[in-house]
Amino acid sequence: MTGRLLALTIVVVTAALITIGTLWPIQSASAMAGLSPTISNASTGSDSPQAAAQTLMQLISQRNWGAAYASLANKREFSETEFVRDLTGSYASLHTYATLDGFDVNPLNAGSSEAQVQTNLNWSSVVGSFQDVRTLRVIKAGDRWQVVWPINREAKVPPQVIPVNYLRWDVIYRGAEDDWGSQDVESPHVRIVAMHPVDRGGGTVILGELLNEDVVPAFVNVKATLVAKDGSAIATEDSFERINHILLPKQVTPFRVDFRNVRLAQVDNVRLEPTSILVAASADPVIGVESQKLNPLPQPSLTGELVNQSGQVVNITHVLGTFYDNKGQIIWVSDEYANRALLPGTPSAFSVSYPADLADKINNYRVVTSTFSVSRFQ
Amino acid sequence: MKPRAILLLTTLLIAGTASLHAADATGLGVPKSVEAGSAFTITTGAASKAVLYIVSPAQILRRDVEPGASVLIDAGDIHNAGHYLALLVGPSSTEKAEFDVVAAGQTASVSFLAKPSRLPVNLPEGISGVAYVFDALHNLVLNPAPVSFQLSDVGGATQTRSVATRNGVAWVKMNSAPKAGAAQFQVSAGSVANKRVVQQVPGDPCNLKMTARRSGQRVVLETEPVRDCSGNAVSDGTIVTFTQTYQGRSEATVDVPLKRDVARTELPAREGSVISVATGVVMGNEIRLGDVR
Numbered sequence: 001m002t003g004r005l006l007a008l009t010i011v012v013v014t015a016a017l018i019t020i021g022t023l024w025p026i027q028s029a030s031a032m033a034g035l036s037p038t039i040s041n042a043s044t045g046s047d048s049p050q051a052a053a054q055t056l057m058q059l060i061s062q063r064n065w066g067a068a069y070a071s072l073a074n075k076r077e078f079s080e081t082e083f084v085r086d087l088t089g090s091y092a093s094l095h096t097y098a099t100l101d102g103f104d105v106n107p108l109n110a111g112s113s114e115a116q117v118q119t120n121l122n123w124s125s126v127v128g129s130f131q132d133v134r135t136l137r138v139i140k141a142g143d144r145w146q147v148v149w150p151i152n153r154e155a156k157v158p159p160q161v162i163p164v165n166y167l168r169w170d171v172i173y174r175g176a177e178d179d180w181g182s183q184d185v186e187s188p189h190v191r192i193v194a195m196h197p198v199d200r201g202g203g204t205v206i207l208g209e210l211l212n213e214d215v216v217p218a219f220v221n222v223k224a225t226l227v228a229k230d231g232s233a234i235a236t237e238d239s240f241e242r243i244n245h246i247l248l249p250k251q252v253t254p255f256r257v258d259f260r261n262v263r264l265a266q267v268d269n270v271r272l273e274p275t276s277i278l279v280a281a282s283a284d285p286v287i288g289v290e291s292q293k294l295n296p297l298p299q300p301s302l303t304g305e306l307v308n309q310s311g312q313v314v315n316i317t318h319v320l321g322t323f324y325d326n327k328g329q330i331i332w333v334s335d336e337y338a339n340r341a342l343l344p345g346t347p348s349a350f351s352v353s354y355p356a357d358l359a360d361k362i363n364n365y366r367v368v369t370s371t372f373s374v375s376r377f378q
Numbered sequence: 379m380k381p382r383a384i385l386l387l388t389t390l391l392i393a394g395t396a397s398l399h400a401a402d403a404t405g406l407g408v409p410k411s412v413e414a415g416s417a418f419t420i421t422t423g424a425a426s427k428a429v430l431y432i433v434s435p436a437q438i439l440r441r442d443v444e445p446g447a448s449v450l451i452d453a454g455d456i457h458n459a460g461h462y463l464a465l466l467v468g469p470s471s472t473e474k475a476e477f478d479v480v481a482a483g484q485t486a487s488v489s490f491l492a493k494p495s496r497l498p499v500n501l502p503e504g505i506s507g508v509a510y511v512f513d514a515l516h517n518l519v520l521n522p523a524p525v526s527f528q529l530s531d532v533g534g535a536t537q538t539r540s541v542a543t544r545n546g547v548a549w550v551k552m553n554s555a556p557k558a559g560a561a562q563f564q565v566s567a568g569s570v571a572n573k574r575v576v577q578q579v580p581g582d583p584c585n586l587k588m589t590a591r592r593s594g595q596r597v598v599l600e601t602e603p604v605r606d607c608s609g610n611a612v613s614d615g616t617i618v619t620f621t622q623t624y625q626g627r628s629e630a631t632v633d634v635p636l637k638r639d640v641a642r643t644e645l646p647a648r649e650g651s652v653i654s655v656a657t658g659v660v661m662g663n664e665i666r667l668g669d670v671r
Contacts, residue, residue: 165637167615186495193659211658215579215613216496248635250658251617283615283635290630290646309632309643366621367631 049115049138052145053105056136057119060087061100073139073146082153090154091341092315092374098123098130098339113140127241127337155346162311162344167283169217188218190276193252196330199264200355206257207330209322210274212247217281220247220274224257227269234266235259242335244320244370246281253368254322256333285310287317289367290347300359305347306338306369314342316372321352326363342371406466406473414479415515417453420464422446428468434460434479459517481517485568488512488525492563492574498581499558499608503551505529505576509565511543518546526566527552531578532559543567554578558610580610586662588620588641588655597647597667601655603639611639616657624651 046052052071059068065087069080089095101124108116114137121132137148174184195208206224222243226234237257244253285308292304302321308314317338325331336352354362405423412418420430422443430449432439436458441449443466456462459481466473489510497504507527511519525548530536535557539550548567555561555578563574584607591598599620604612618641622630629651634641645653648667655662 167635167637169615184495213658214496215616217615248633249613249616251633252619252658283637286632286634286643288630288632288643288645292629292631294627304630364626365628367628368633 046145047143049110049117049145050105050107052138052147053117053119053136056147056149057103057105057121060121061103071146072149073141074148074151078149078151078153082151083149085154086149086152089340090156091313091343093341094125094127094130094316094337094339095123098125100124101129108135114138115145123339125337125339130337130339154340155343157343157346164284164311168281170280171278185278188212188214188216188247188276188278190214190218190220190247190274192222192272192274194330195270195272197264197267197270198331201260202263203258203260204262204264204267205259206270206272207254207333208256208272209252209254209330210243210247211252212249212276215249216278217249218247218276219245219279220253220276221245222255222257223273223275224259225271225273226259226262226267227271228266229268233271235262241318242320242333244318244368246279246370247276248281248283251368254320254330254333254366285312285314285342285371285373287314287342287369287371289319289350289369292365292367294359294362294365297356297359299353300356301351301353302365302367303349303351304367306342306350307347308342308344311344312373313344314371315374317342317350318370318372319350319352320368320370321354322366322368323354323358323362324364324366325361328364331361332358406464406475408464408475408477411478411480412456413482414459414513414517415454415457415482417455418451420449420451420475422448422466422473424466424468424473426469428466431465431467432456432462433465434458434462436460457515457517459513459515481519481521482513482515483519483521484513485511485519485523485570486514487516488565488567488570488572490563490565490572490574492576495575496577496579497554499554499578499606499610500556500581501554504554505552505561505563506549507552507563507565507574508547508549509543509567509572511546511548511567519543520546523548523567528564528566529555529561529576530564531555531557531561533557556608558606558608580612581606581608583612583616583657583660586618586655586657586660588653588662588665590653590665590667592647593644595647596644597653598642598644599653599655599665600642601636601640601662604636604641604657605639612636612657614638618655618657620645620653620655622646622648622651622653624648 046055056068056071065084069075069083102122104120106118108118117136119134123130138145191211191213193209193211198205212218221238223238225236228234237259239255239257242256247253288307288309290305290307295301295303320335323332332354334352334354338350340348342348407421409418424443424445426445428443430441430443456479459479462477462479464475491508493506509525511523513519522542524542526540527550528536528538529552537552541548558578558580561576561578563576565572583604588599588601614636616636617633620632620643622645630645632643634643651667652664654664
């Protein structure tokens with residue numbers, strides 16, 4: 001009887017939610033579904049600043065670039081191609097493959113002929129979501145409102161030759177037909193040089209640093225096992241993406257392993273197993289991390305600029321930040337992906353957030369990057 | 379079990395054993411020891427048609443035997459060294475004989491295990507070599523045989539050790555050379571040899587030092603050629619980390635691989651900042667930018 005009642009309740013609630021979602025969809029959902037009554041006449045403007053911004057966001061979310069461009073008040077200042085490049089990137093990057101997952105439009109101020117709204121675009125990608133916040137000026141043309149798009153023209157690298165003393169390692173592995181005594185190439189020697197377990201958010205987080213002490217590149221990972229007082233294994237996890245997987249000789253990477261449901265008080269011991277595999281790798285590109293600074297509350301973050309010191313376009317950059325206290329102990333590791341391609345010699349901003357409660361404890365920090373370039377595989 | 383049944387079973391076993399023993403004594407003639415791969419003859423005293431089985435853990439042969447005939451085992455028919463059992467199975471009895479097949483005395487191949495494939499220079503007894511000596515049919519040659527190990531480094535220096543095999547195996551431990559490079563590790567036994575490559579790599583950097591030069595709003599940093607404590611150039615690709623701090627906090631970091639023994643990069647020329655250099659856990663010198671011209 002209870003089961004039938006539960007089933008009936010689920011059916012009724014589901015039907016009610018579907019009805020509510022259909023009749024009163026949220027902005028993003030209606031935009032994704034193409035349910036916008038104002039899109040057809042977007043080029044003539046909207047009847048309020050907020051509606052104009054909202055219409056523009058809906059068109060962007062549908063990737064209706066032509067209509068979005070046509071709706072702008074300042075379209076004579078740039079071409080449609082430049083507008084699209086502003087939103088998706090000139091070079092292949094995380095932005096190029098991301099989809100707009102949703103957006104918010106918030107009015108900042110409004111006058112009789114001009115207003116300001118803040119738009120917050122949530123893009124989703126394979127490595128998580130990222131936000132693009134823009135403040136838009138909206139002006140009145142006749143009796144309609146139109147958005148003045150703040151175009152960001154991506155820097156262009158002038159045609160030139162950048163000489164690179166290219167360095168890479170190739171590996172010949174043991175073959176199936178080799179004599180049985182023929183040994184395979186040795187795996188790189190790696191060593192954990194720091195480890196600090198912390199209790200955080202109801203779980204345990206293992207923070208540390210790993211050094212490749214060999215003379216060859218290594219693909220590395222760290223597996224952590226929490227051991228209880230009776231010697232039994234409580235849980236095992238690995239560092240997944242919170243590590244720089246390719247380590248060149250003498251390079252150090254931070255790592256972080258999260259155990260969401262195990263309190264540190266339950267743990268008697270932590271067993272760390274670093275693994276390393278010899279892989280072919282390239283020593284380029286070199287990425288400089290400059291102008292680093294800690295930003296205070298309410299949105300604590302470590303920001304700076306990434307400078308690609310090589311001649312190759314870097315399509316995706318993974319930024320790992322390690323935070324230390326005044327004793328030099330690691331107290332946090334966090335990461336972000338830069339969503340724009342890194343052009344040679346062109347600084348590009350990055351931001352790595354850290355927990356607000358650690359703001360007073362952080363004394364120093366270190367940033368490392370790992371990169372992915374499409375051209376490397378061509 | 380009843381006593382009568384036990385008595386019957388025991389009688390049968392004794393009779394069977396006596397029969398086998400009798401058959402053995404009467405005619406199945408095998409050599410005590412045969413060289414693997416060689417031809418030999420087994421004589422039989424079979425009064426009627428029989429079947430000869432030759433059994434070892436690695437091989438089984440079957441031959442039909444005519445009454446009173448000998449059986450010729452051709453060269454190469456029995457190629458695995460070991461202990462063999464010959465059984466002549468006739469219509470009424472079975473004869474049994476045992477013999478050994480030994481490896482040919484001559485070494486035909488050497489399997490060579492050299493470990494590790496990569497190690498730092500100047501490591502005493504860091505390289506181990508193990509040689510297994512086989513005959514032409516891949517049987518381990520158990521008789522002692524002289525084996526020579528030679529480790530030649532890139533500078534031409536050679537370490538040589540000669541040892542005799544024990545039960546087919548010979549092993550040595552050798553020192554890595556003070557000079558980095560790919561060493562040739564060779565083992566020779568008789569006329570056969572086998573070679574492995576052992577990479578002898580530089581140790582940790584010694585005396586890591588950088589210099590700085592202003593270039594407009596930037597400062598160009600370059601290390602001196604990075605060498606280990608034996609004077610070997612540290613491998614290209616080794617990461618050198620330049621860190622710029624201002625009032626104790628990191629402002630800029632760059633990981634640069636060594637290329638042609640030096641690491642070179644540029645950082646913003648901020649007055650009063652301190653730039654340090656390190657590779658792995660080895661620290662180098664520091665430069666205060668106010669002092670750089």
